[in-house]
Every structure is written in structure tokens, then in C-alpha cells.
Amino acid sequence: MSLTPPPSTEDLRPPSPPSTNNDDADTTNKEEVIYNHSFENDDDDEEDYDENDYYLQLIKFKSIRNKDGLEEAISVSWDPQRSKKDDIQDTTTLDSSSESSNSSLLLSTLLEPDELAPLFAGAQWAGTRVWHAAICGTLYLQNNYASHVLAESSLLELGCGLGVPGMIASKYLGTKYVLLTDQESIMSQLVKNLQTNDFHFCGNKEDDTPRNTVIQAEPLDWSRSGVQSLVKDKQSFLSNNSGSFDIVLNCDCIYEPLYGSSWKLLVEVLEECLRQNPDCICLTSVERRAADGIDDFCSMLSSSPVVSKVECVFEDVPYKIQIYQAFGINSRLLVES
Numbered sequence: 001m002s003l004t005p006p007p008s009t010e011d012l013r014p015p016s017p018p019s020t021n022n023d024d025a026d027t028t029n030k031e032e033v034i035y036n037h038s039f040e041n042d043d044d045d046e047e048d049y050d051e052n053d054y055y056l057q058l059i060k061f062k063s064i065r066n067k068d069g070l071e072e073a074i075s076v077s078w079d080p081q082r083s084k085k086d087d088i089q090d091t092t093t094l095d096s097s098s099e100s101s102n103s104s105l106l107l108s109t110l111l112e113p114d115e116l117a118p119l120f121a122g123a124q125w126a127g128t129r130v131w132h133a134a135i136c137g138t139l140y141l142q143n144n145y146a147s148h149v150l151a152e153s154s155l156l157e158l159g160c161g162l163g164v165p166g167m168i169a170s171k172y173l174g175t176k177y178v179l180l181t182d183q184e185s186i187m188s189q190l191v192k193n194l195q196t197n198d199f200h201f202c203g204n205k206e207d208d209t210p211r212n213t214v215i216q217a218e219p220l221d222w223s224r225s226g227v228q229s230l231v232k233d234k235q236s237f238l239s240n241n242s243g244s245f246d247i248v249l250n251c252d253c254i255y256e257p258l259y260g261s262s263w264k265l266l267v268e269v270l271e272e273c274l275r276q277n278p279d280c281i282c283l284t285s286v287e288r289r290a291a292d293g294i295d296d297f298c299s300m301l302s303s304s305p306v307v308s309k310v311e312c313v314f315e316d317v318p319y320k321i322q323i324y325q326a327f328g329i330n331s332r333l334l335v336e337s
Contacts, residue, residue, distance in 0.1 A: 054319070055132045055135040055136060055319065056130075056135075058078075058135060058139070059076040059077060059078060059130075059135055059164070059168075060075070060076065060077040060104065061074065061075070061076055061130065062074065062075040062076075064106075071109055072108065072109065072110055073106055073107060073108045073109055073110070074106075074107050074109055074130060074162075075104045075105065075106050075107075076104060076105050076107070076130065076164060076168075077103070077104040077105065078138070078168045078171075078172040078173075079172075080142060080172055080173065105164070105167055105168075105171070105193075105197050106196060106197065107162050107164070107193045107196075107197075108189060108192065108193055108196070109162070110189075111186070111189060129161065129162075130162060130164055131251060131252040131287060132252075132287055132319050132321055133251045133252040133285040133286050133287045133321050134161075134164055134165050134251035134252060134285065135164070135165075136285055136314070136316060136319070136321045136323065137165055137249055137251045137283060137285030137323060138164070138165040138168050138169065140283070140285070140313075140314055140323050141165075141169060141173065141247070141249070141283075142173055145247075145281070147173065147174055150169065150173050150174055150175040150176070151174045151175070151176055151212075152176055152239070153175055153176055153177075153246040153247055154175075154176060154177040154178075154179070154234075154237060154238050154239070154240070154245050154246050154247070155169055155175050155177070155178045155179070155245065155246070155247040155248075155249060156179050156181065156230075156245040156247070156248045156249070156273070157178065157179070157180050157181060157248075157249050157250070157251075158181055158182075158220070158222070158248065158249070158250040158253060158266065158269060159181075159182055159250050159251075159253040159266075160180040160181060160182050160190070160217075161182060161186070162190070162193065163180040163182075163190055163193070163194075163217070165249060165251055166178045166179075166180045166215065166249075167180075167194075167197070167199070167215070170199065170213050170214075170215040171197075171199065171213075174212065174213060175213060175247075176212070176213055176214070176239075177213070177214050177215075177216075177237045177238070178213070178214070178215040178216070179215075179216050179217075179218060179230075179234065179237075179245075180194075180215065180216070180217040180218075181217070181218055181219065181220035181230070182219065182220070183219060183221075184219040187217060187218075187219050190217045191217050194215060194217060199215050214237065216237075218230065222262065222265035222266055222268065222269045223265065223268060223269070224268050224269070224271070224272045226269070227269055227272040227273060227276075228272065231243065231244050231245070231276060240277065240279075242276055242277035242278075242279070242280075243276070244273065244276035244277040244280065245273060245277065245280060246277070246279075246280060246281065247280065247281045247282075247283070248270065248273045248280055248281070248282045248283070249283050249285070250266065250283075250284050250285070251284075251285045251286075252285065252286055252287055253266060253284075253286075254266065254284070254286055254292060254293055254294050254297050255289060255292050255293070256291060256292060256293035257289075257291060257292075261293070263293055263294075263296070263297040263300075264297075264300065266284075266297070267297065267300050267301045267304070270282055270284075270301060270326055271301070271304050271306055271307065274304075274306050274307060274326060274327075274328040274329075274331075275306045275328075277328070278306070278327075278328025278329055278330055278331045279328065279331050279332050279333055280328060281325070281333065282325060282326040282327075282328075283313075283323060283324070283325055284297075284323065284324045284325075284326070285321065285322075285323045285324075286321070286322055286323075286324070287319070287320055287321050288320040288321070288322060289320070294322075298310050298324060301326055302326075305329075306328060306329055307326050307327065307328065307329070308327045308328060308329050308330070308331060308334060309326075309327050309334075310324055310325070310326050310327075311324065311325050311327070312324055313325045
């Protein structure tokens with residue numbers, strides 16, 4: 001078992017698009033603004049404009065606020081052609097046909113009264129934010145796995161929060177089956193957002209309607225037994241020989257000041273996923289912060305008997321984002337890499 005350090009390759013991000021304005025926004029009751037969700041500035045009453053933020057521009061991010069300036073929802077979109085590194089030559093214009101064909105996702109960030117958590121409760125608060133690491137993880141999936149691969153794959157998103165990566169993978173990238181998971185406390189908001197955006201969503205049971213893609217949401221407590229039960233319940237959606245997930249993604253789920261040592265439970269979950277399917281594409285996208293616990297996470301995961309190595313496969317130095325991939329023992333992915 002080994003831990004591979006970050007590669008010394010050049011930054012893989014496409015060039016940053018120019019800033020845009022929001023002149024078309026309806027400001028009578030709602031105001032749409034570019035608002036940077038960050039751990040350093042978590043006050044929803046303070047408008048932090050950053051129109052040069054590459055990742056927020058990539059998803060056409062808008063924070064939708066009421067007349068009192070409080071955020072009620074966000075709007076995001078994804079243009080697969082615009083998001084490909086090799087396709088971005090002139091970022092001053094967008095293809096109008098592509099823009100019109102990809103409708104935005106409108107996601108409520110409001111929790112129901114019985115779902116409100118005490119101040120500084122990490123999971124509930126962070127679950128209503130969109131993090132750079134989530135956008136970067138989605139971009140990595142698109143740029144490294146061909147559409148035909150995703151079209152035949154199942155994707156499990158851990159600690160999904162609003163579920164933006166999984167929703168983009170389903171709606172825009174054509175991933176065959178996506179399962180969004182997080183704590184029970186945010187499930188009703190997650191399901192409501194799926195239904196609002198007219199996903200091919202069949203609740204938690206099978207239906208007989210022919211579909212190219214299916215997306216579901218389920219609570220998952222991070223544990224070995226939790227993964228085992230989940231996989232057992234979803235066998236009809238899992239088409240590979242292992243009977244487990246093809247891709248497992250978690251984004252910005254490791255930050256000790258907010259989540260404590262829950263990363264140890266995340267290690268247990270990833271271990272079980274790789275035990276069931278050594279060829280699973282197991283990705284952890286993180287934004288590095290002081291005392292985040294990520295190095296300890298990587299060390300513990302790399303020492304697992306079912307893990308061959310943990311490798312940093314992508315690094316964006318300016319945005320402090322790293323993506324780690326864990327490889328199972330005797331995984332075919334080791335030969336391909």
C-alpha cells in the first residue's frame with residue numbers, strides 16, 4: 001500500500017471566463033447574484049461578490065435572495081462543451097444553442113423548520129452550500145471518463161449535500177444510475193429539489209418506465225454495514241459483475257474543524273466500496289485548509305488491506321483543490337493508469 005504525492009503537472013483548469021453581469025435578473029422580489037460560498041465567510045446576510053471565480057462561472061452560479069437579502073435558492077447549470085478544457089478557446093461568447101438546450105437547476109437552500117440545526121451544526125449548514133471541490137470533482141469526471149463510460153455506470157455520491165455533482169452527472173453527463181446519499185436530516189430537501197427539477201426520479205423503488213438515466217436519494221450512515229445494506233437494496237440498478245457501484249465520489253467531506261474525525265467513518269465506507277469492487281473509481285475531491293485532517297485521511301486509507309494506493313490525480317494550486325483516487329488491490333485501473 002502506498003500514498004502517492006500530488007503530481008507535478010501543470011494546472012489542468014481551463015482559462016477563466018470573463019466576468020458577467022446579472023442585468024436580466026428580476027430584482028423586484030428576488031435578486032440573483034454571484035455569491036461565493038466559503039468556510040471563511042458563512043454569513044448569508046453579507047453579499048460577497050466574486051465575478052472572477054472560475055468555478056462559480058463554470059456552473060453559471062446564481063444565489064437567489066429575497067427582498068431582505070436572504071438566500072432562498074441557487075441556480076446552477078452545466079454546458080458539457082463549455083466545460084471541456086480542449087473546447088475552450090474563446091471564453092467571451094457561448095454557443096446559444098447549447099445554452100438554450102441545457103436548462104438550469106433551481107435548488108432550494110431553505111430547510112424545513114423541523115430540519116433546522118443548532119448554530120454551527122456542520123452537516124446541515126454545509127449541506128446547503130456549493131463548494132469549489134464539488135464543481136472540480138464534476139469537471140474531473142467529465143474530462144477523464146468518456147460519455148459512453150458514464151452512460152453505462154452507476155455513481156454513488158457520499159455526503160452529497162445539495163447533490164450538485166450527482167445531479168450534473170445525471171442530467172448533463174448522462175450517467176446511467178446516480179444515488180445521492182447524506183444524513184436523514186436533509187433528505188426531504190434533497191428529494192424536493194430532485195422533483196422540482198423534473199429528474200427521472202423514481203423515489204426509492206423500481207418502476208417499469210423505460211429510462212436512460214435514473215437518480216435516487218437515500219440516507220446513509222457512514223459504516224461498513226450501511227454500505228452493505230445499500231448495495232443489497234440497489235442490486236437491480238447495479239449492472240457490473242461485482243454487483244456494486246462503478247464510481248464513488250465525495251466532495252469536501254473532510255474538514256476537522258467542522259466535521260470532526262468523521263473522515264475515519266468515510267475511510268470505512270470507501271474500504272467497503274473497494275472491497276466489493278476493486279475496480280471502483282473512488283474519488284475524493286477536497287479543498288485544502290488549515291488543520292483539515294486530509295493528510296491523516298489519506299494515510300489511514302492507504303494503509304487499508306483492500307487499498308493498493310491512494311494517488312493525488314489532480315491539483316489546482318490557486319484554488320487549493322486536490323482530487324485523490326483510491327485504487328483497490330489488483331484493480332484493473334492500476335494497469336490503465
